[in-house]
Amino acid sequence: MTPSARVQAAIELLDAVIAAARGKGAPADRLISEYFRQRRYAGSKDRRAVRELVYRAIRACGPVPASGRAAMLRLAADDSAIAPLFDGSQHGPAPIAECESVAGGGLAPEWLEAALAQSGIAGDEAEALLGRAPLDLRVNTLKAARDTVALPEPGEQLAAPHALRFPSGTSVDQWPAYREGLVEIQDHGSQLACMSVGAQPGETVIDLCAGAGGKTLALAAAMNNRGTLIASDTDRARLSNLRPRAARAGAGMIESLLLDPGREMDVLGAFAGKADAVLIDAPCSGTGTWRRNPEARWRLDPKELARLTDTQDRLLDLAARLVRPGGRLVYVTCSLLDAEGADRIARFLTDHPAWRADPSALPLGVARGNGMRLTPFHDATDGFFIARAGLPC
Incomplete structure (x- = not known):
């Protein structure tokens, strides 16, 4: 050409x-x-x-x-x-x-640029949303360790204990270590979100919006393949991708559950009040992932944002029904809009007075409302809002 x-x-x-x-x-x-x-x-x-x-x-x-x-x-x-x-x-x-x-x-359509500015994303923070993202890996501790895994390139060690960074475009999927499940592609911010769950061996943990299971696999590694780990989602096609990924990673403890939207408790009812932790990686606008999907900012409009925030509220309410006294939920969105982050967890805590904010001690990020925010400019990660809440005994 x-x-x-x-x-x-x-x-x-x-x-x-x-x-x-x-x-x-x-x-x-x-x-x-x-x-x-x-x-x-x-x-x-x-x-x-x-x-x-x-x-x-x-x-x-x-x-x-x-x-x-x-x-x-x-x-x-x-x-x-x-x-x-x-x-x-x-x-x-x-x-x-x-x-x-x-x-x-x-940066984006005028209304969206204004909403981001009202959420504290302007200037350098806004410009960084349209940069280029590096390629981050998570070393799968079910099979390897960051200090000893054999890779064609060493990678930069990051704040998350199993994270390595490589230049964008690195052909990781051609590496034997990737094909053998020793490493998974996962943004550093996503790894920190999984850390905030604090999943431990022997616990009962539910990944409520598991999708293709990237965070589920990280939770399985944190639990050392011991306990109960539920990967649930309403998207059959995405959830079906988890089985081969789990087999490659050696994560044999995962149980997948397909949910019917609006009738999730028909399937999850057996876990009501029994989960030690529930991760809500909620559907969102993806404003924090524009480095990877820049056209996503053309897909969002106020009506779609309202639909997403309604879904996020419903998922938080659903998760609260699953957590045992003394347990915790972790709410995560890859959005930098307060409407999908700080505002949602504030609403949840107001509507559920028995619950208490329980901020995670993460090595990166800045406080935003009752949670933490990671941004491309400040933390060199995708944009995330991460909040943790606990239900006292």
Whole structure:
């Protein structure tokens, strides 16, 4: 592909990403993979270059662009090397016309940028949300130790006791240690969230929104494969991914439970008042993960945010029914909006006066309301809100 053809390919992909964001369709990485699956002639350098253009253009645009071309013109306004590639060549984009529409810049749609600022995310904190994330690993202590695991590269040791950091794009999935379950890909902030649970061998622990089980596997390692560990979720497809991951990791203690939304206690009723700990890794806007999914900021609107906060309140109430006296719940979102973090745990403590805030002593983060906040700028992690509450005996 010529440089101009790469720009045109990026424009076509951006059109697909914009349409998917508006229609809550597939994420950008899946759209890019599918695009090149249908274009086998594109070599690895072409795929890499086009992907880079797409994500640079996404990061350059604040509000949802009118089109992929408008998004690429936004990037061209910041990078003088791109405008000449609008050359009208056979596979390239048409020349730039006078007064042609250019997508707006900024952090996010105006309402969302304001909500983040009201939540203390502005300036350097806001800019860091659109940086590039490194690749973090968790050494699986069921099979290895951070100081002795054999890896092709040493990695940077981080604050979490089993965390190692590598440059973005490191082909960890090709390493024998990954295929053998000695390491798992997991952001450092996510590892700290798991630490806040304080899971111990022999306990009964419920991962209420387990998804594909990344945090469940970390809990299994913390429990040394001893006790009861429930991985529950309402998404059958995501939950089904846990079984092969658990087998690879040697985490044989995990029991998966598929839940029916709104009728979760039909399945979880046997654990009512019996869990030592419940982790609520709640569905959220993902504002803390924009370094990895920058187009996510185009998918959120006030109505969707309201739906998410209602779900978060309901999950907190559900978790409270499962915890035994003397037990604890940990509420986690990968959002930096107070509406999904400090406000939610404040509501929970008001509505459940028997419960008490029980802040975790984490090595990173800053206090936010009754919890802790991790941010890309301050902590070099994904953005997280983590709160812990205890039910006195």
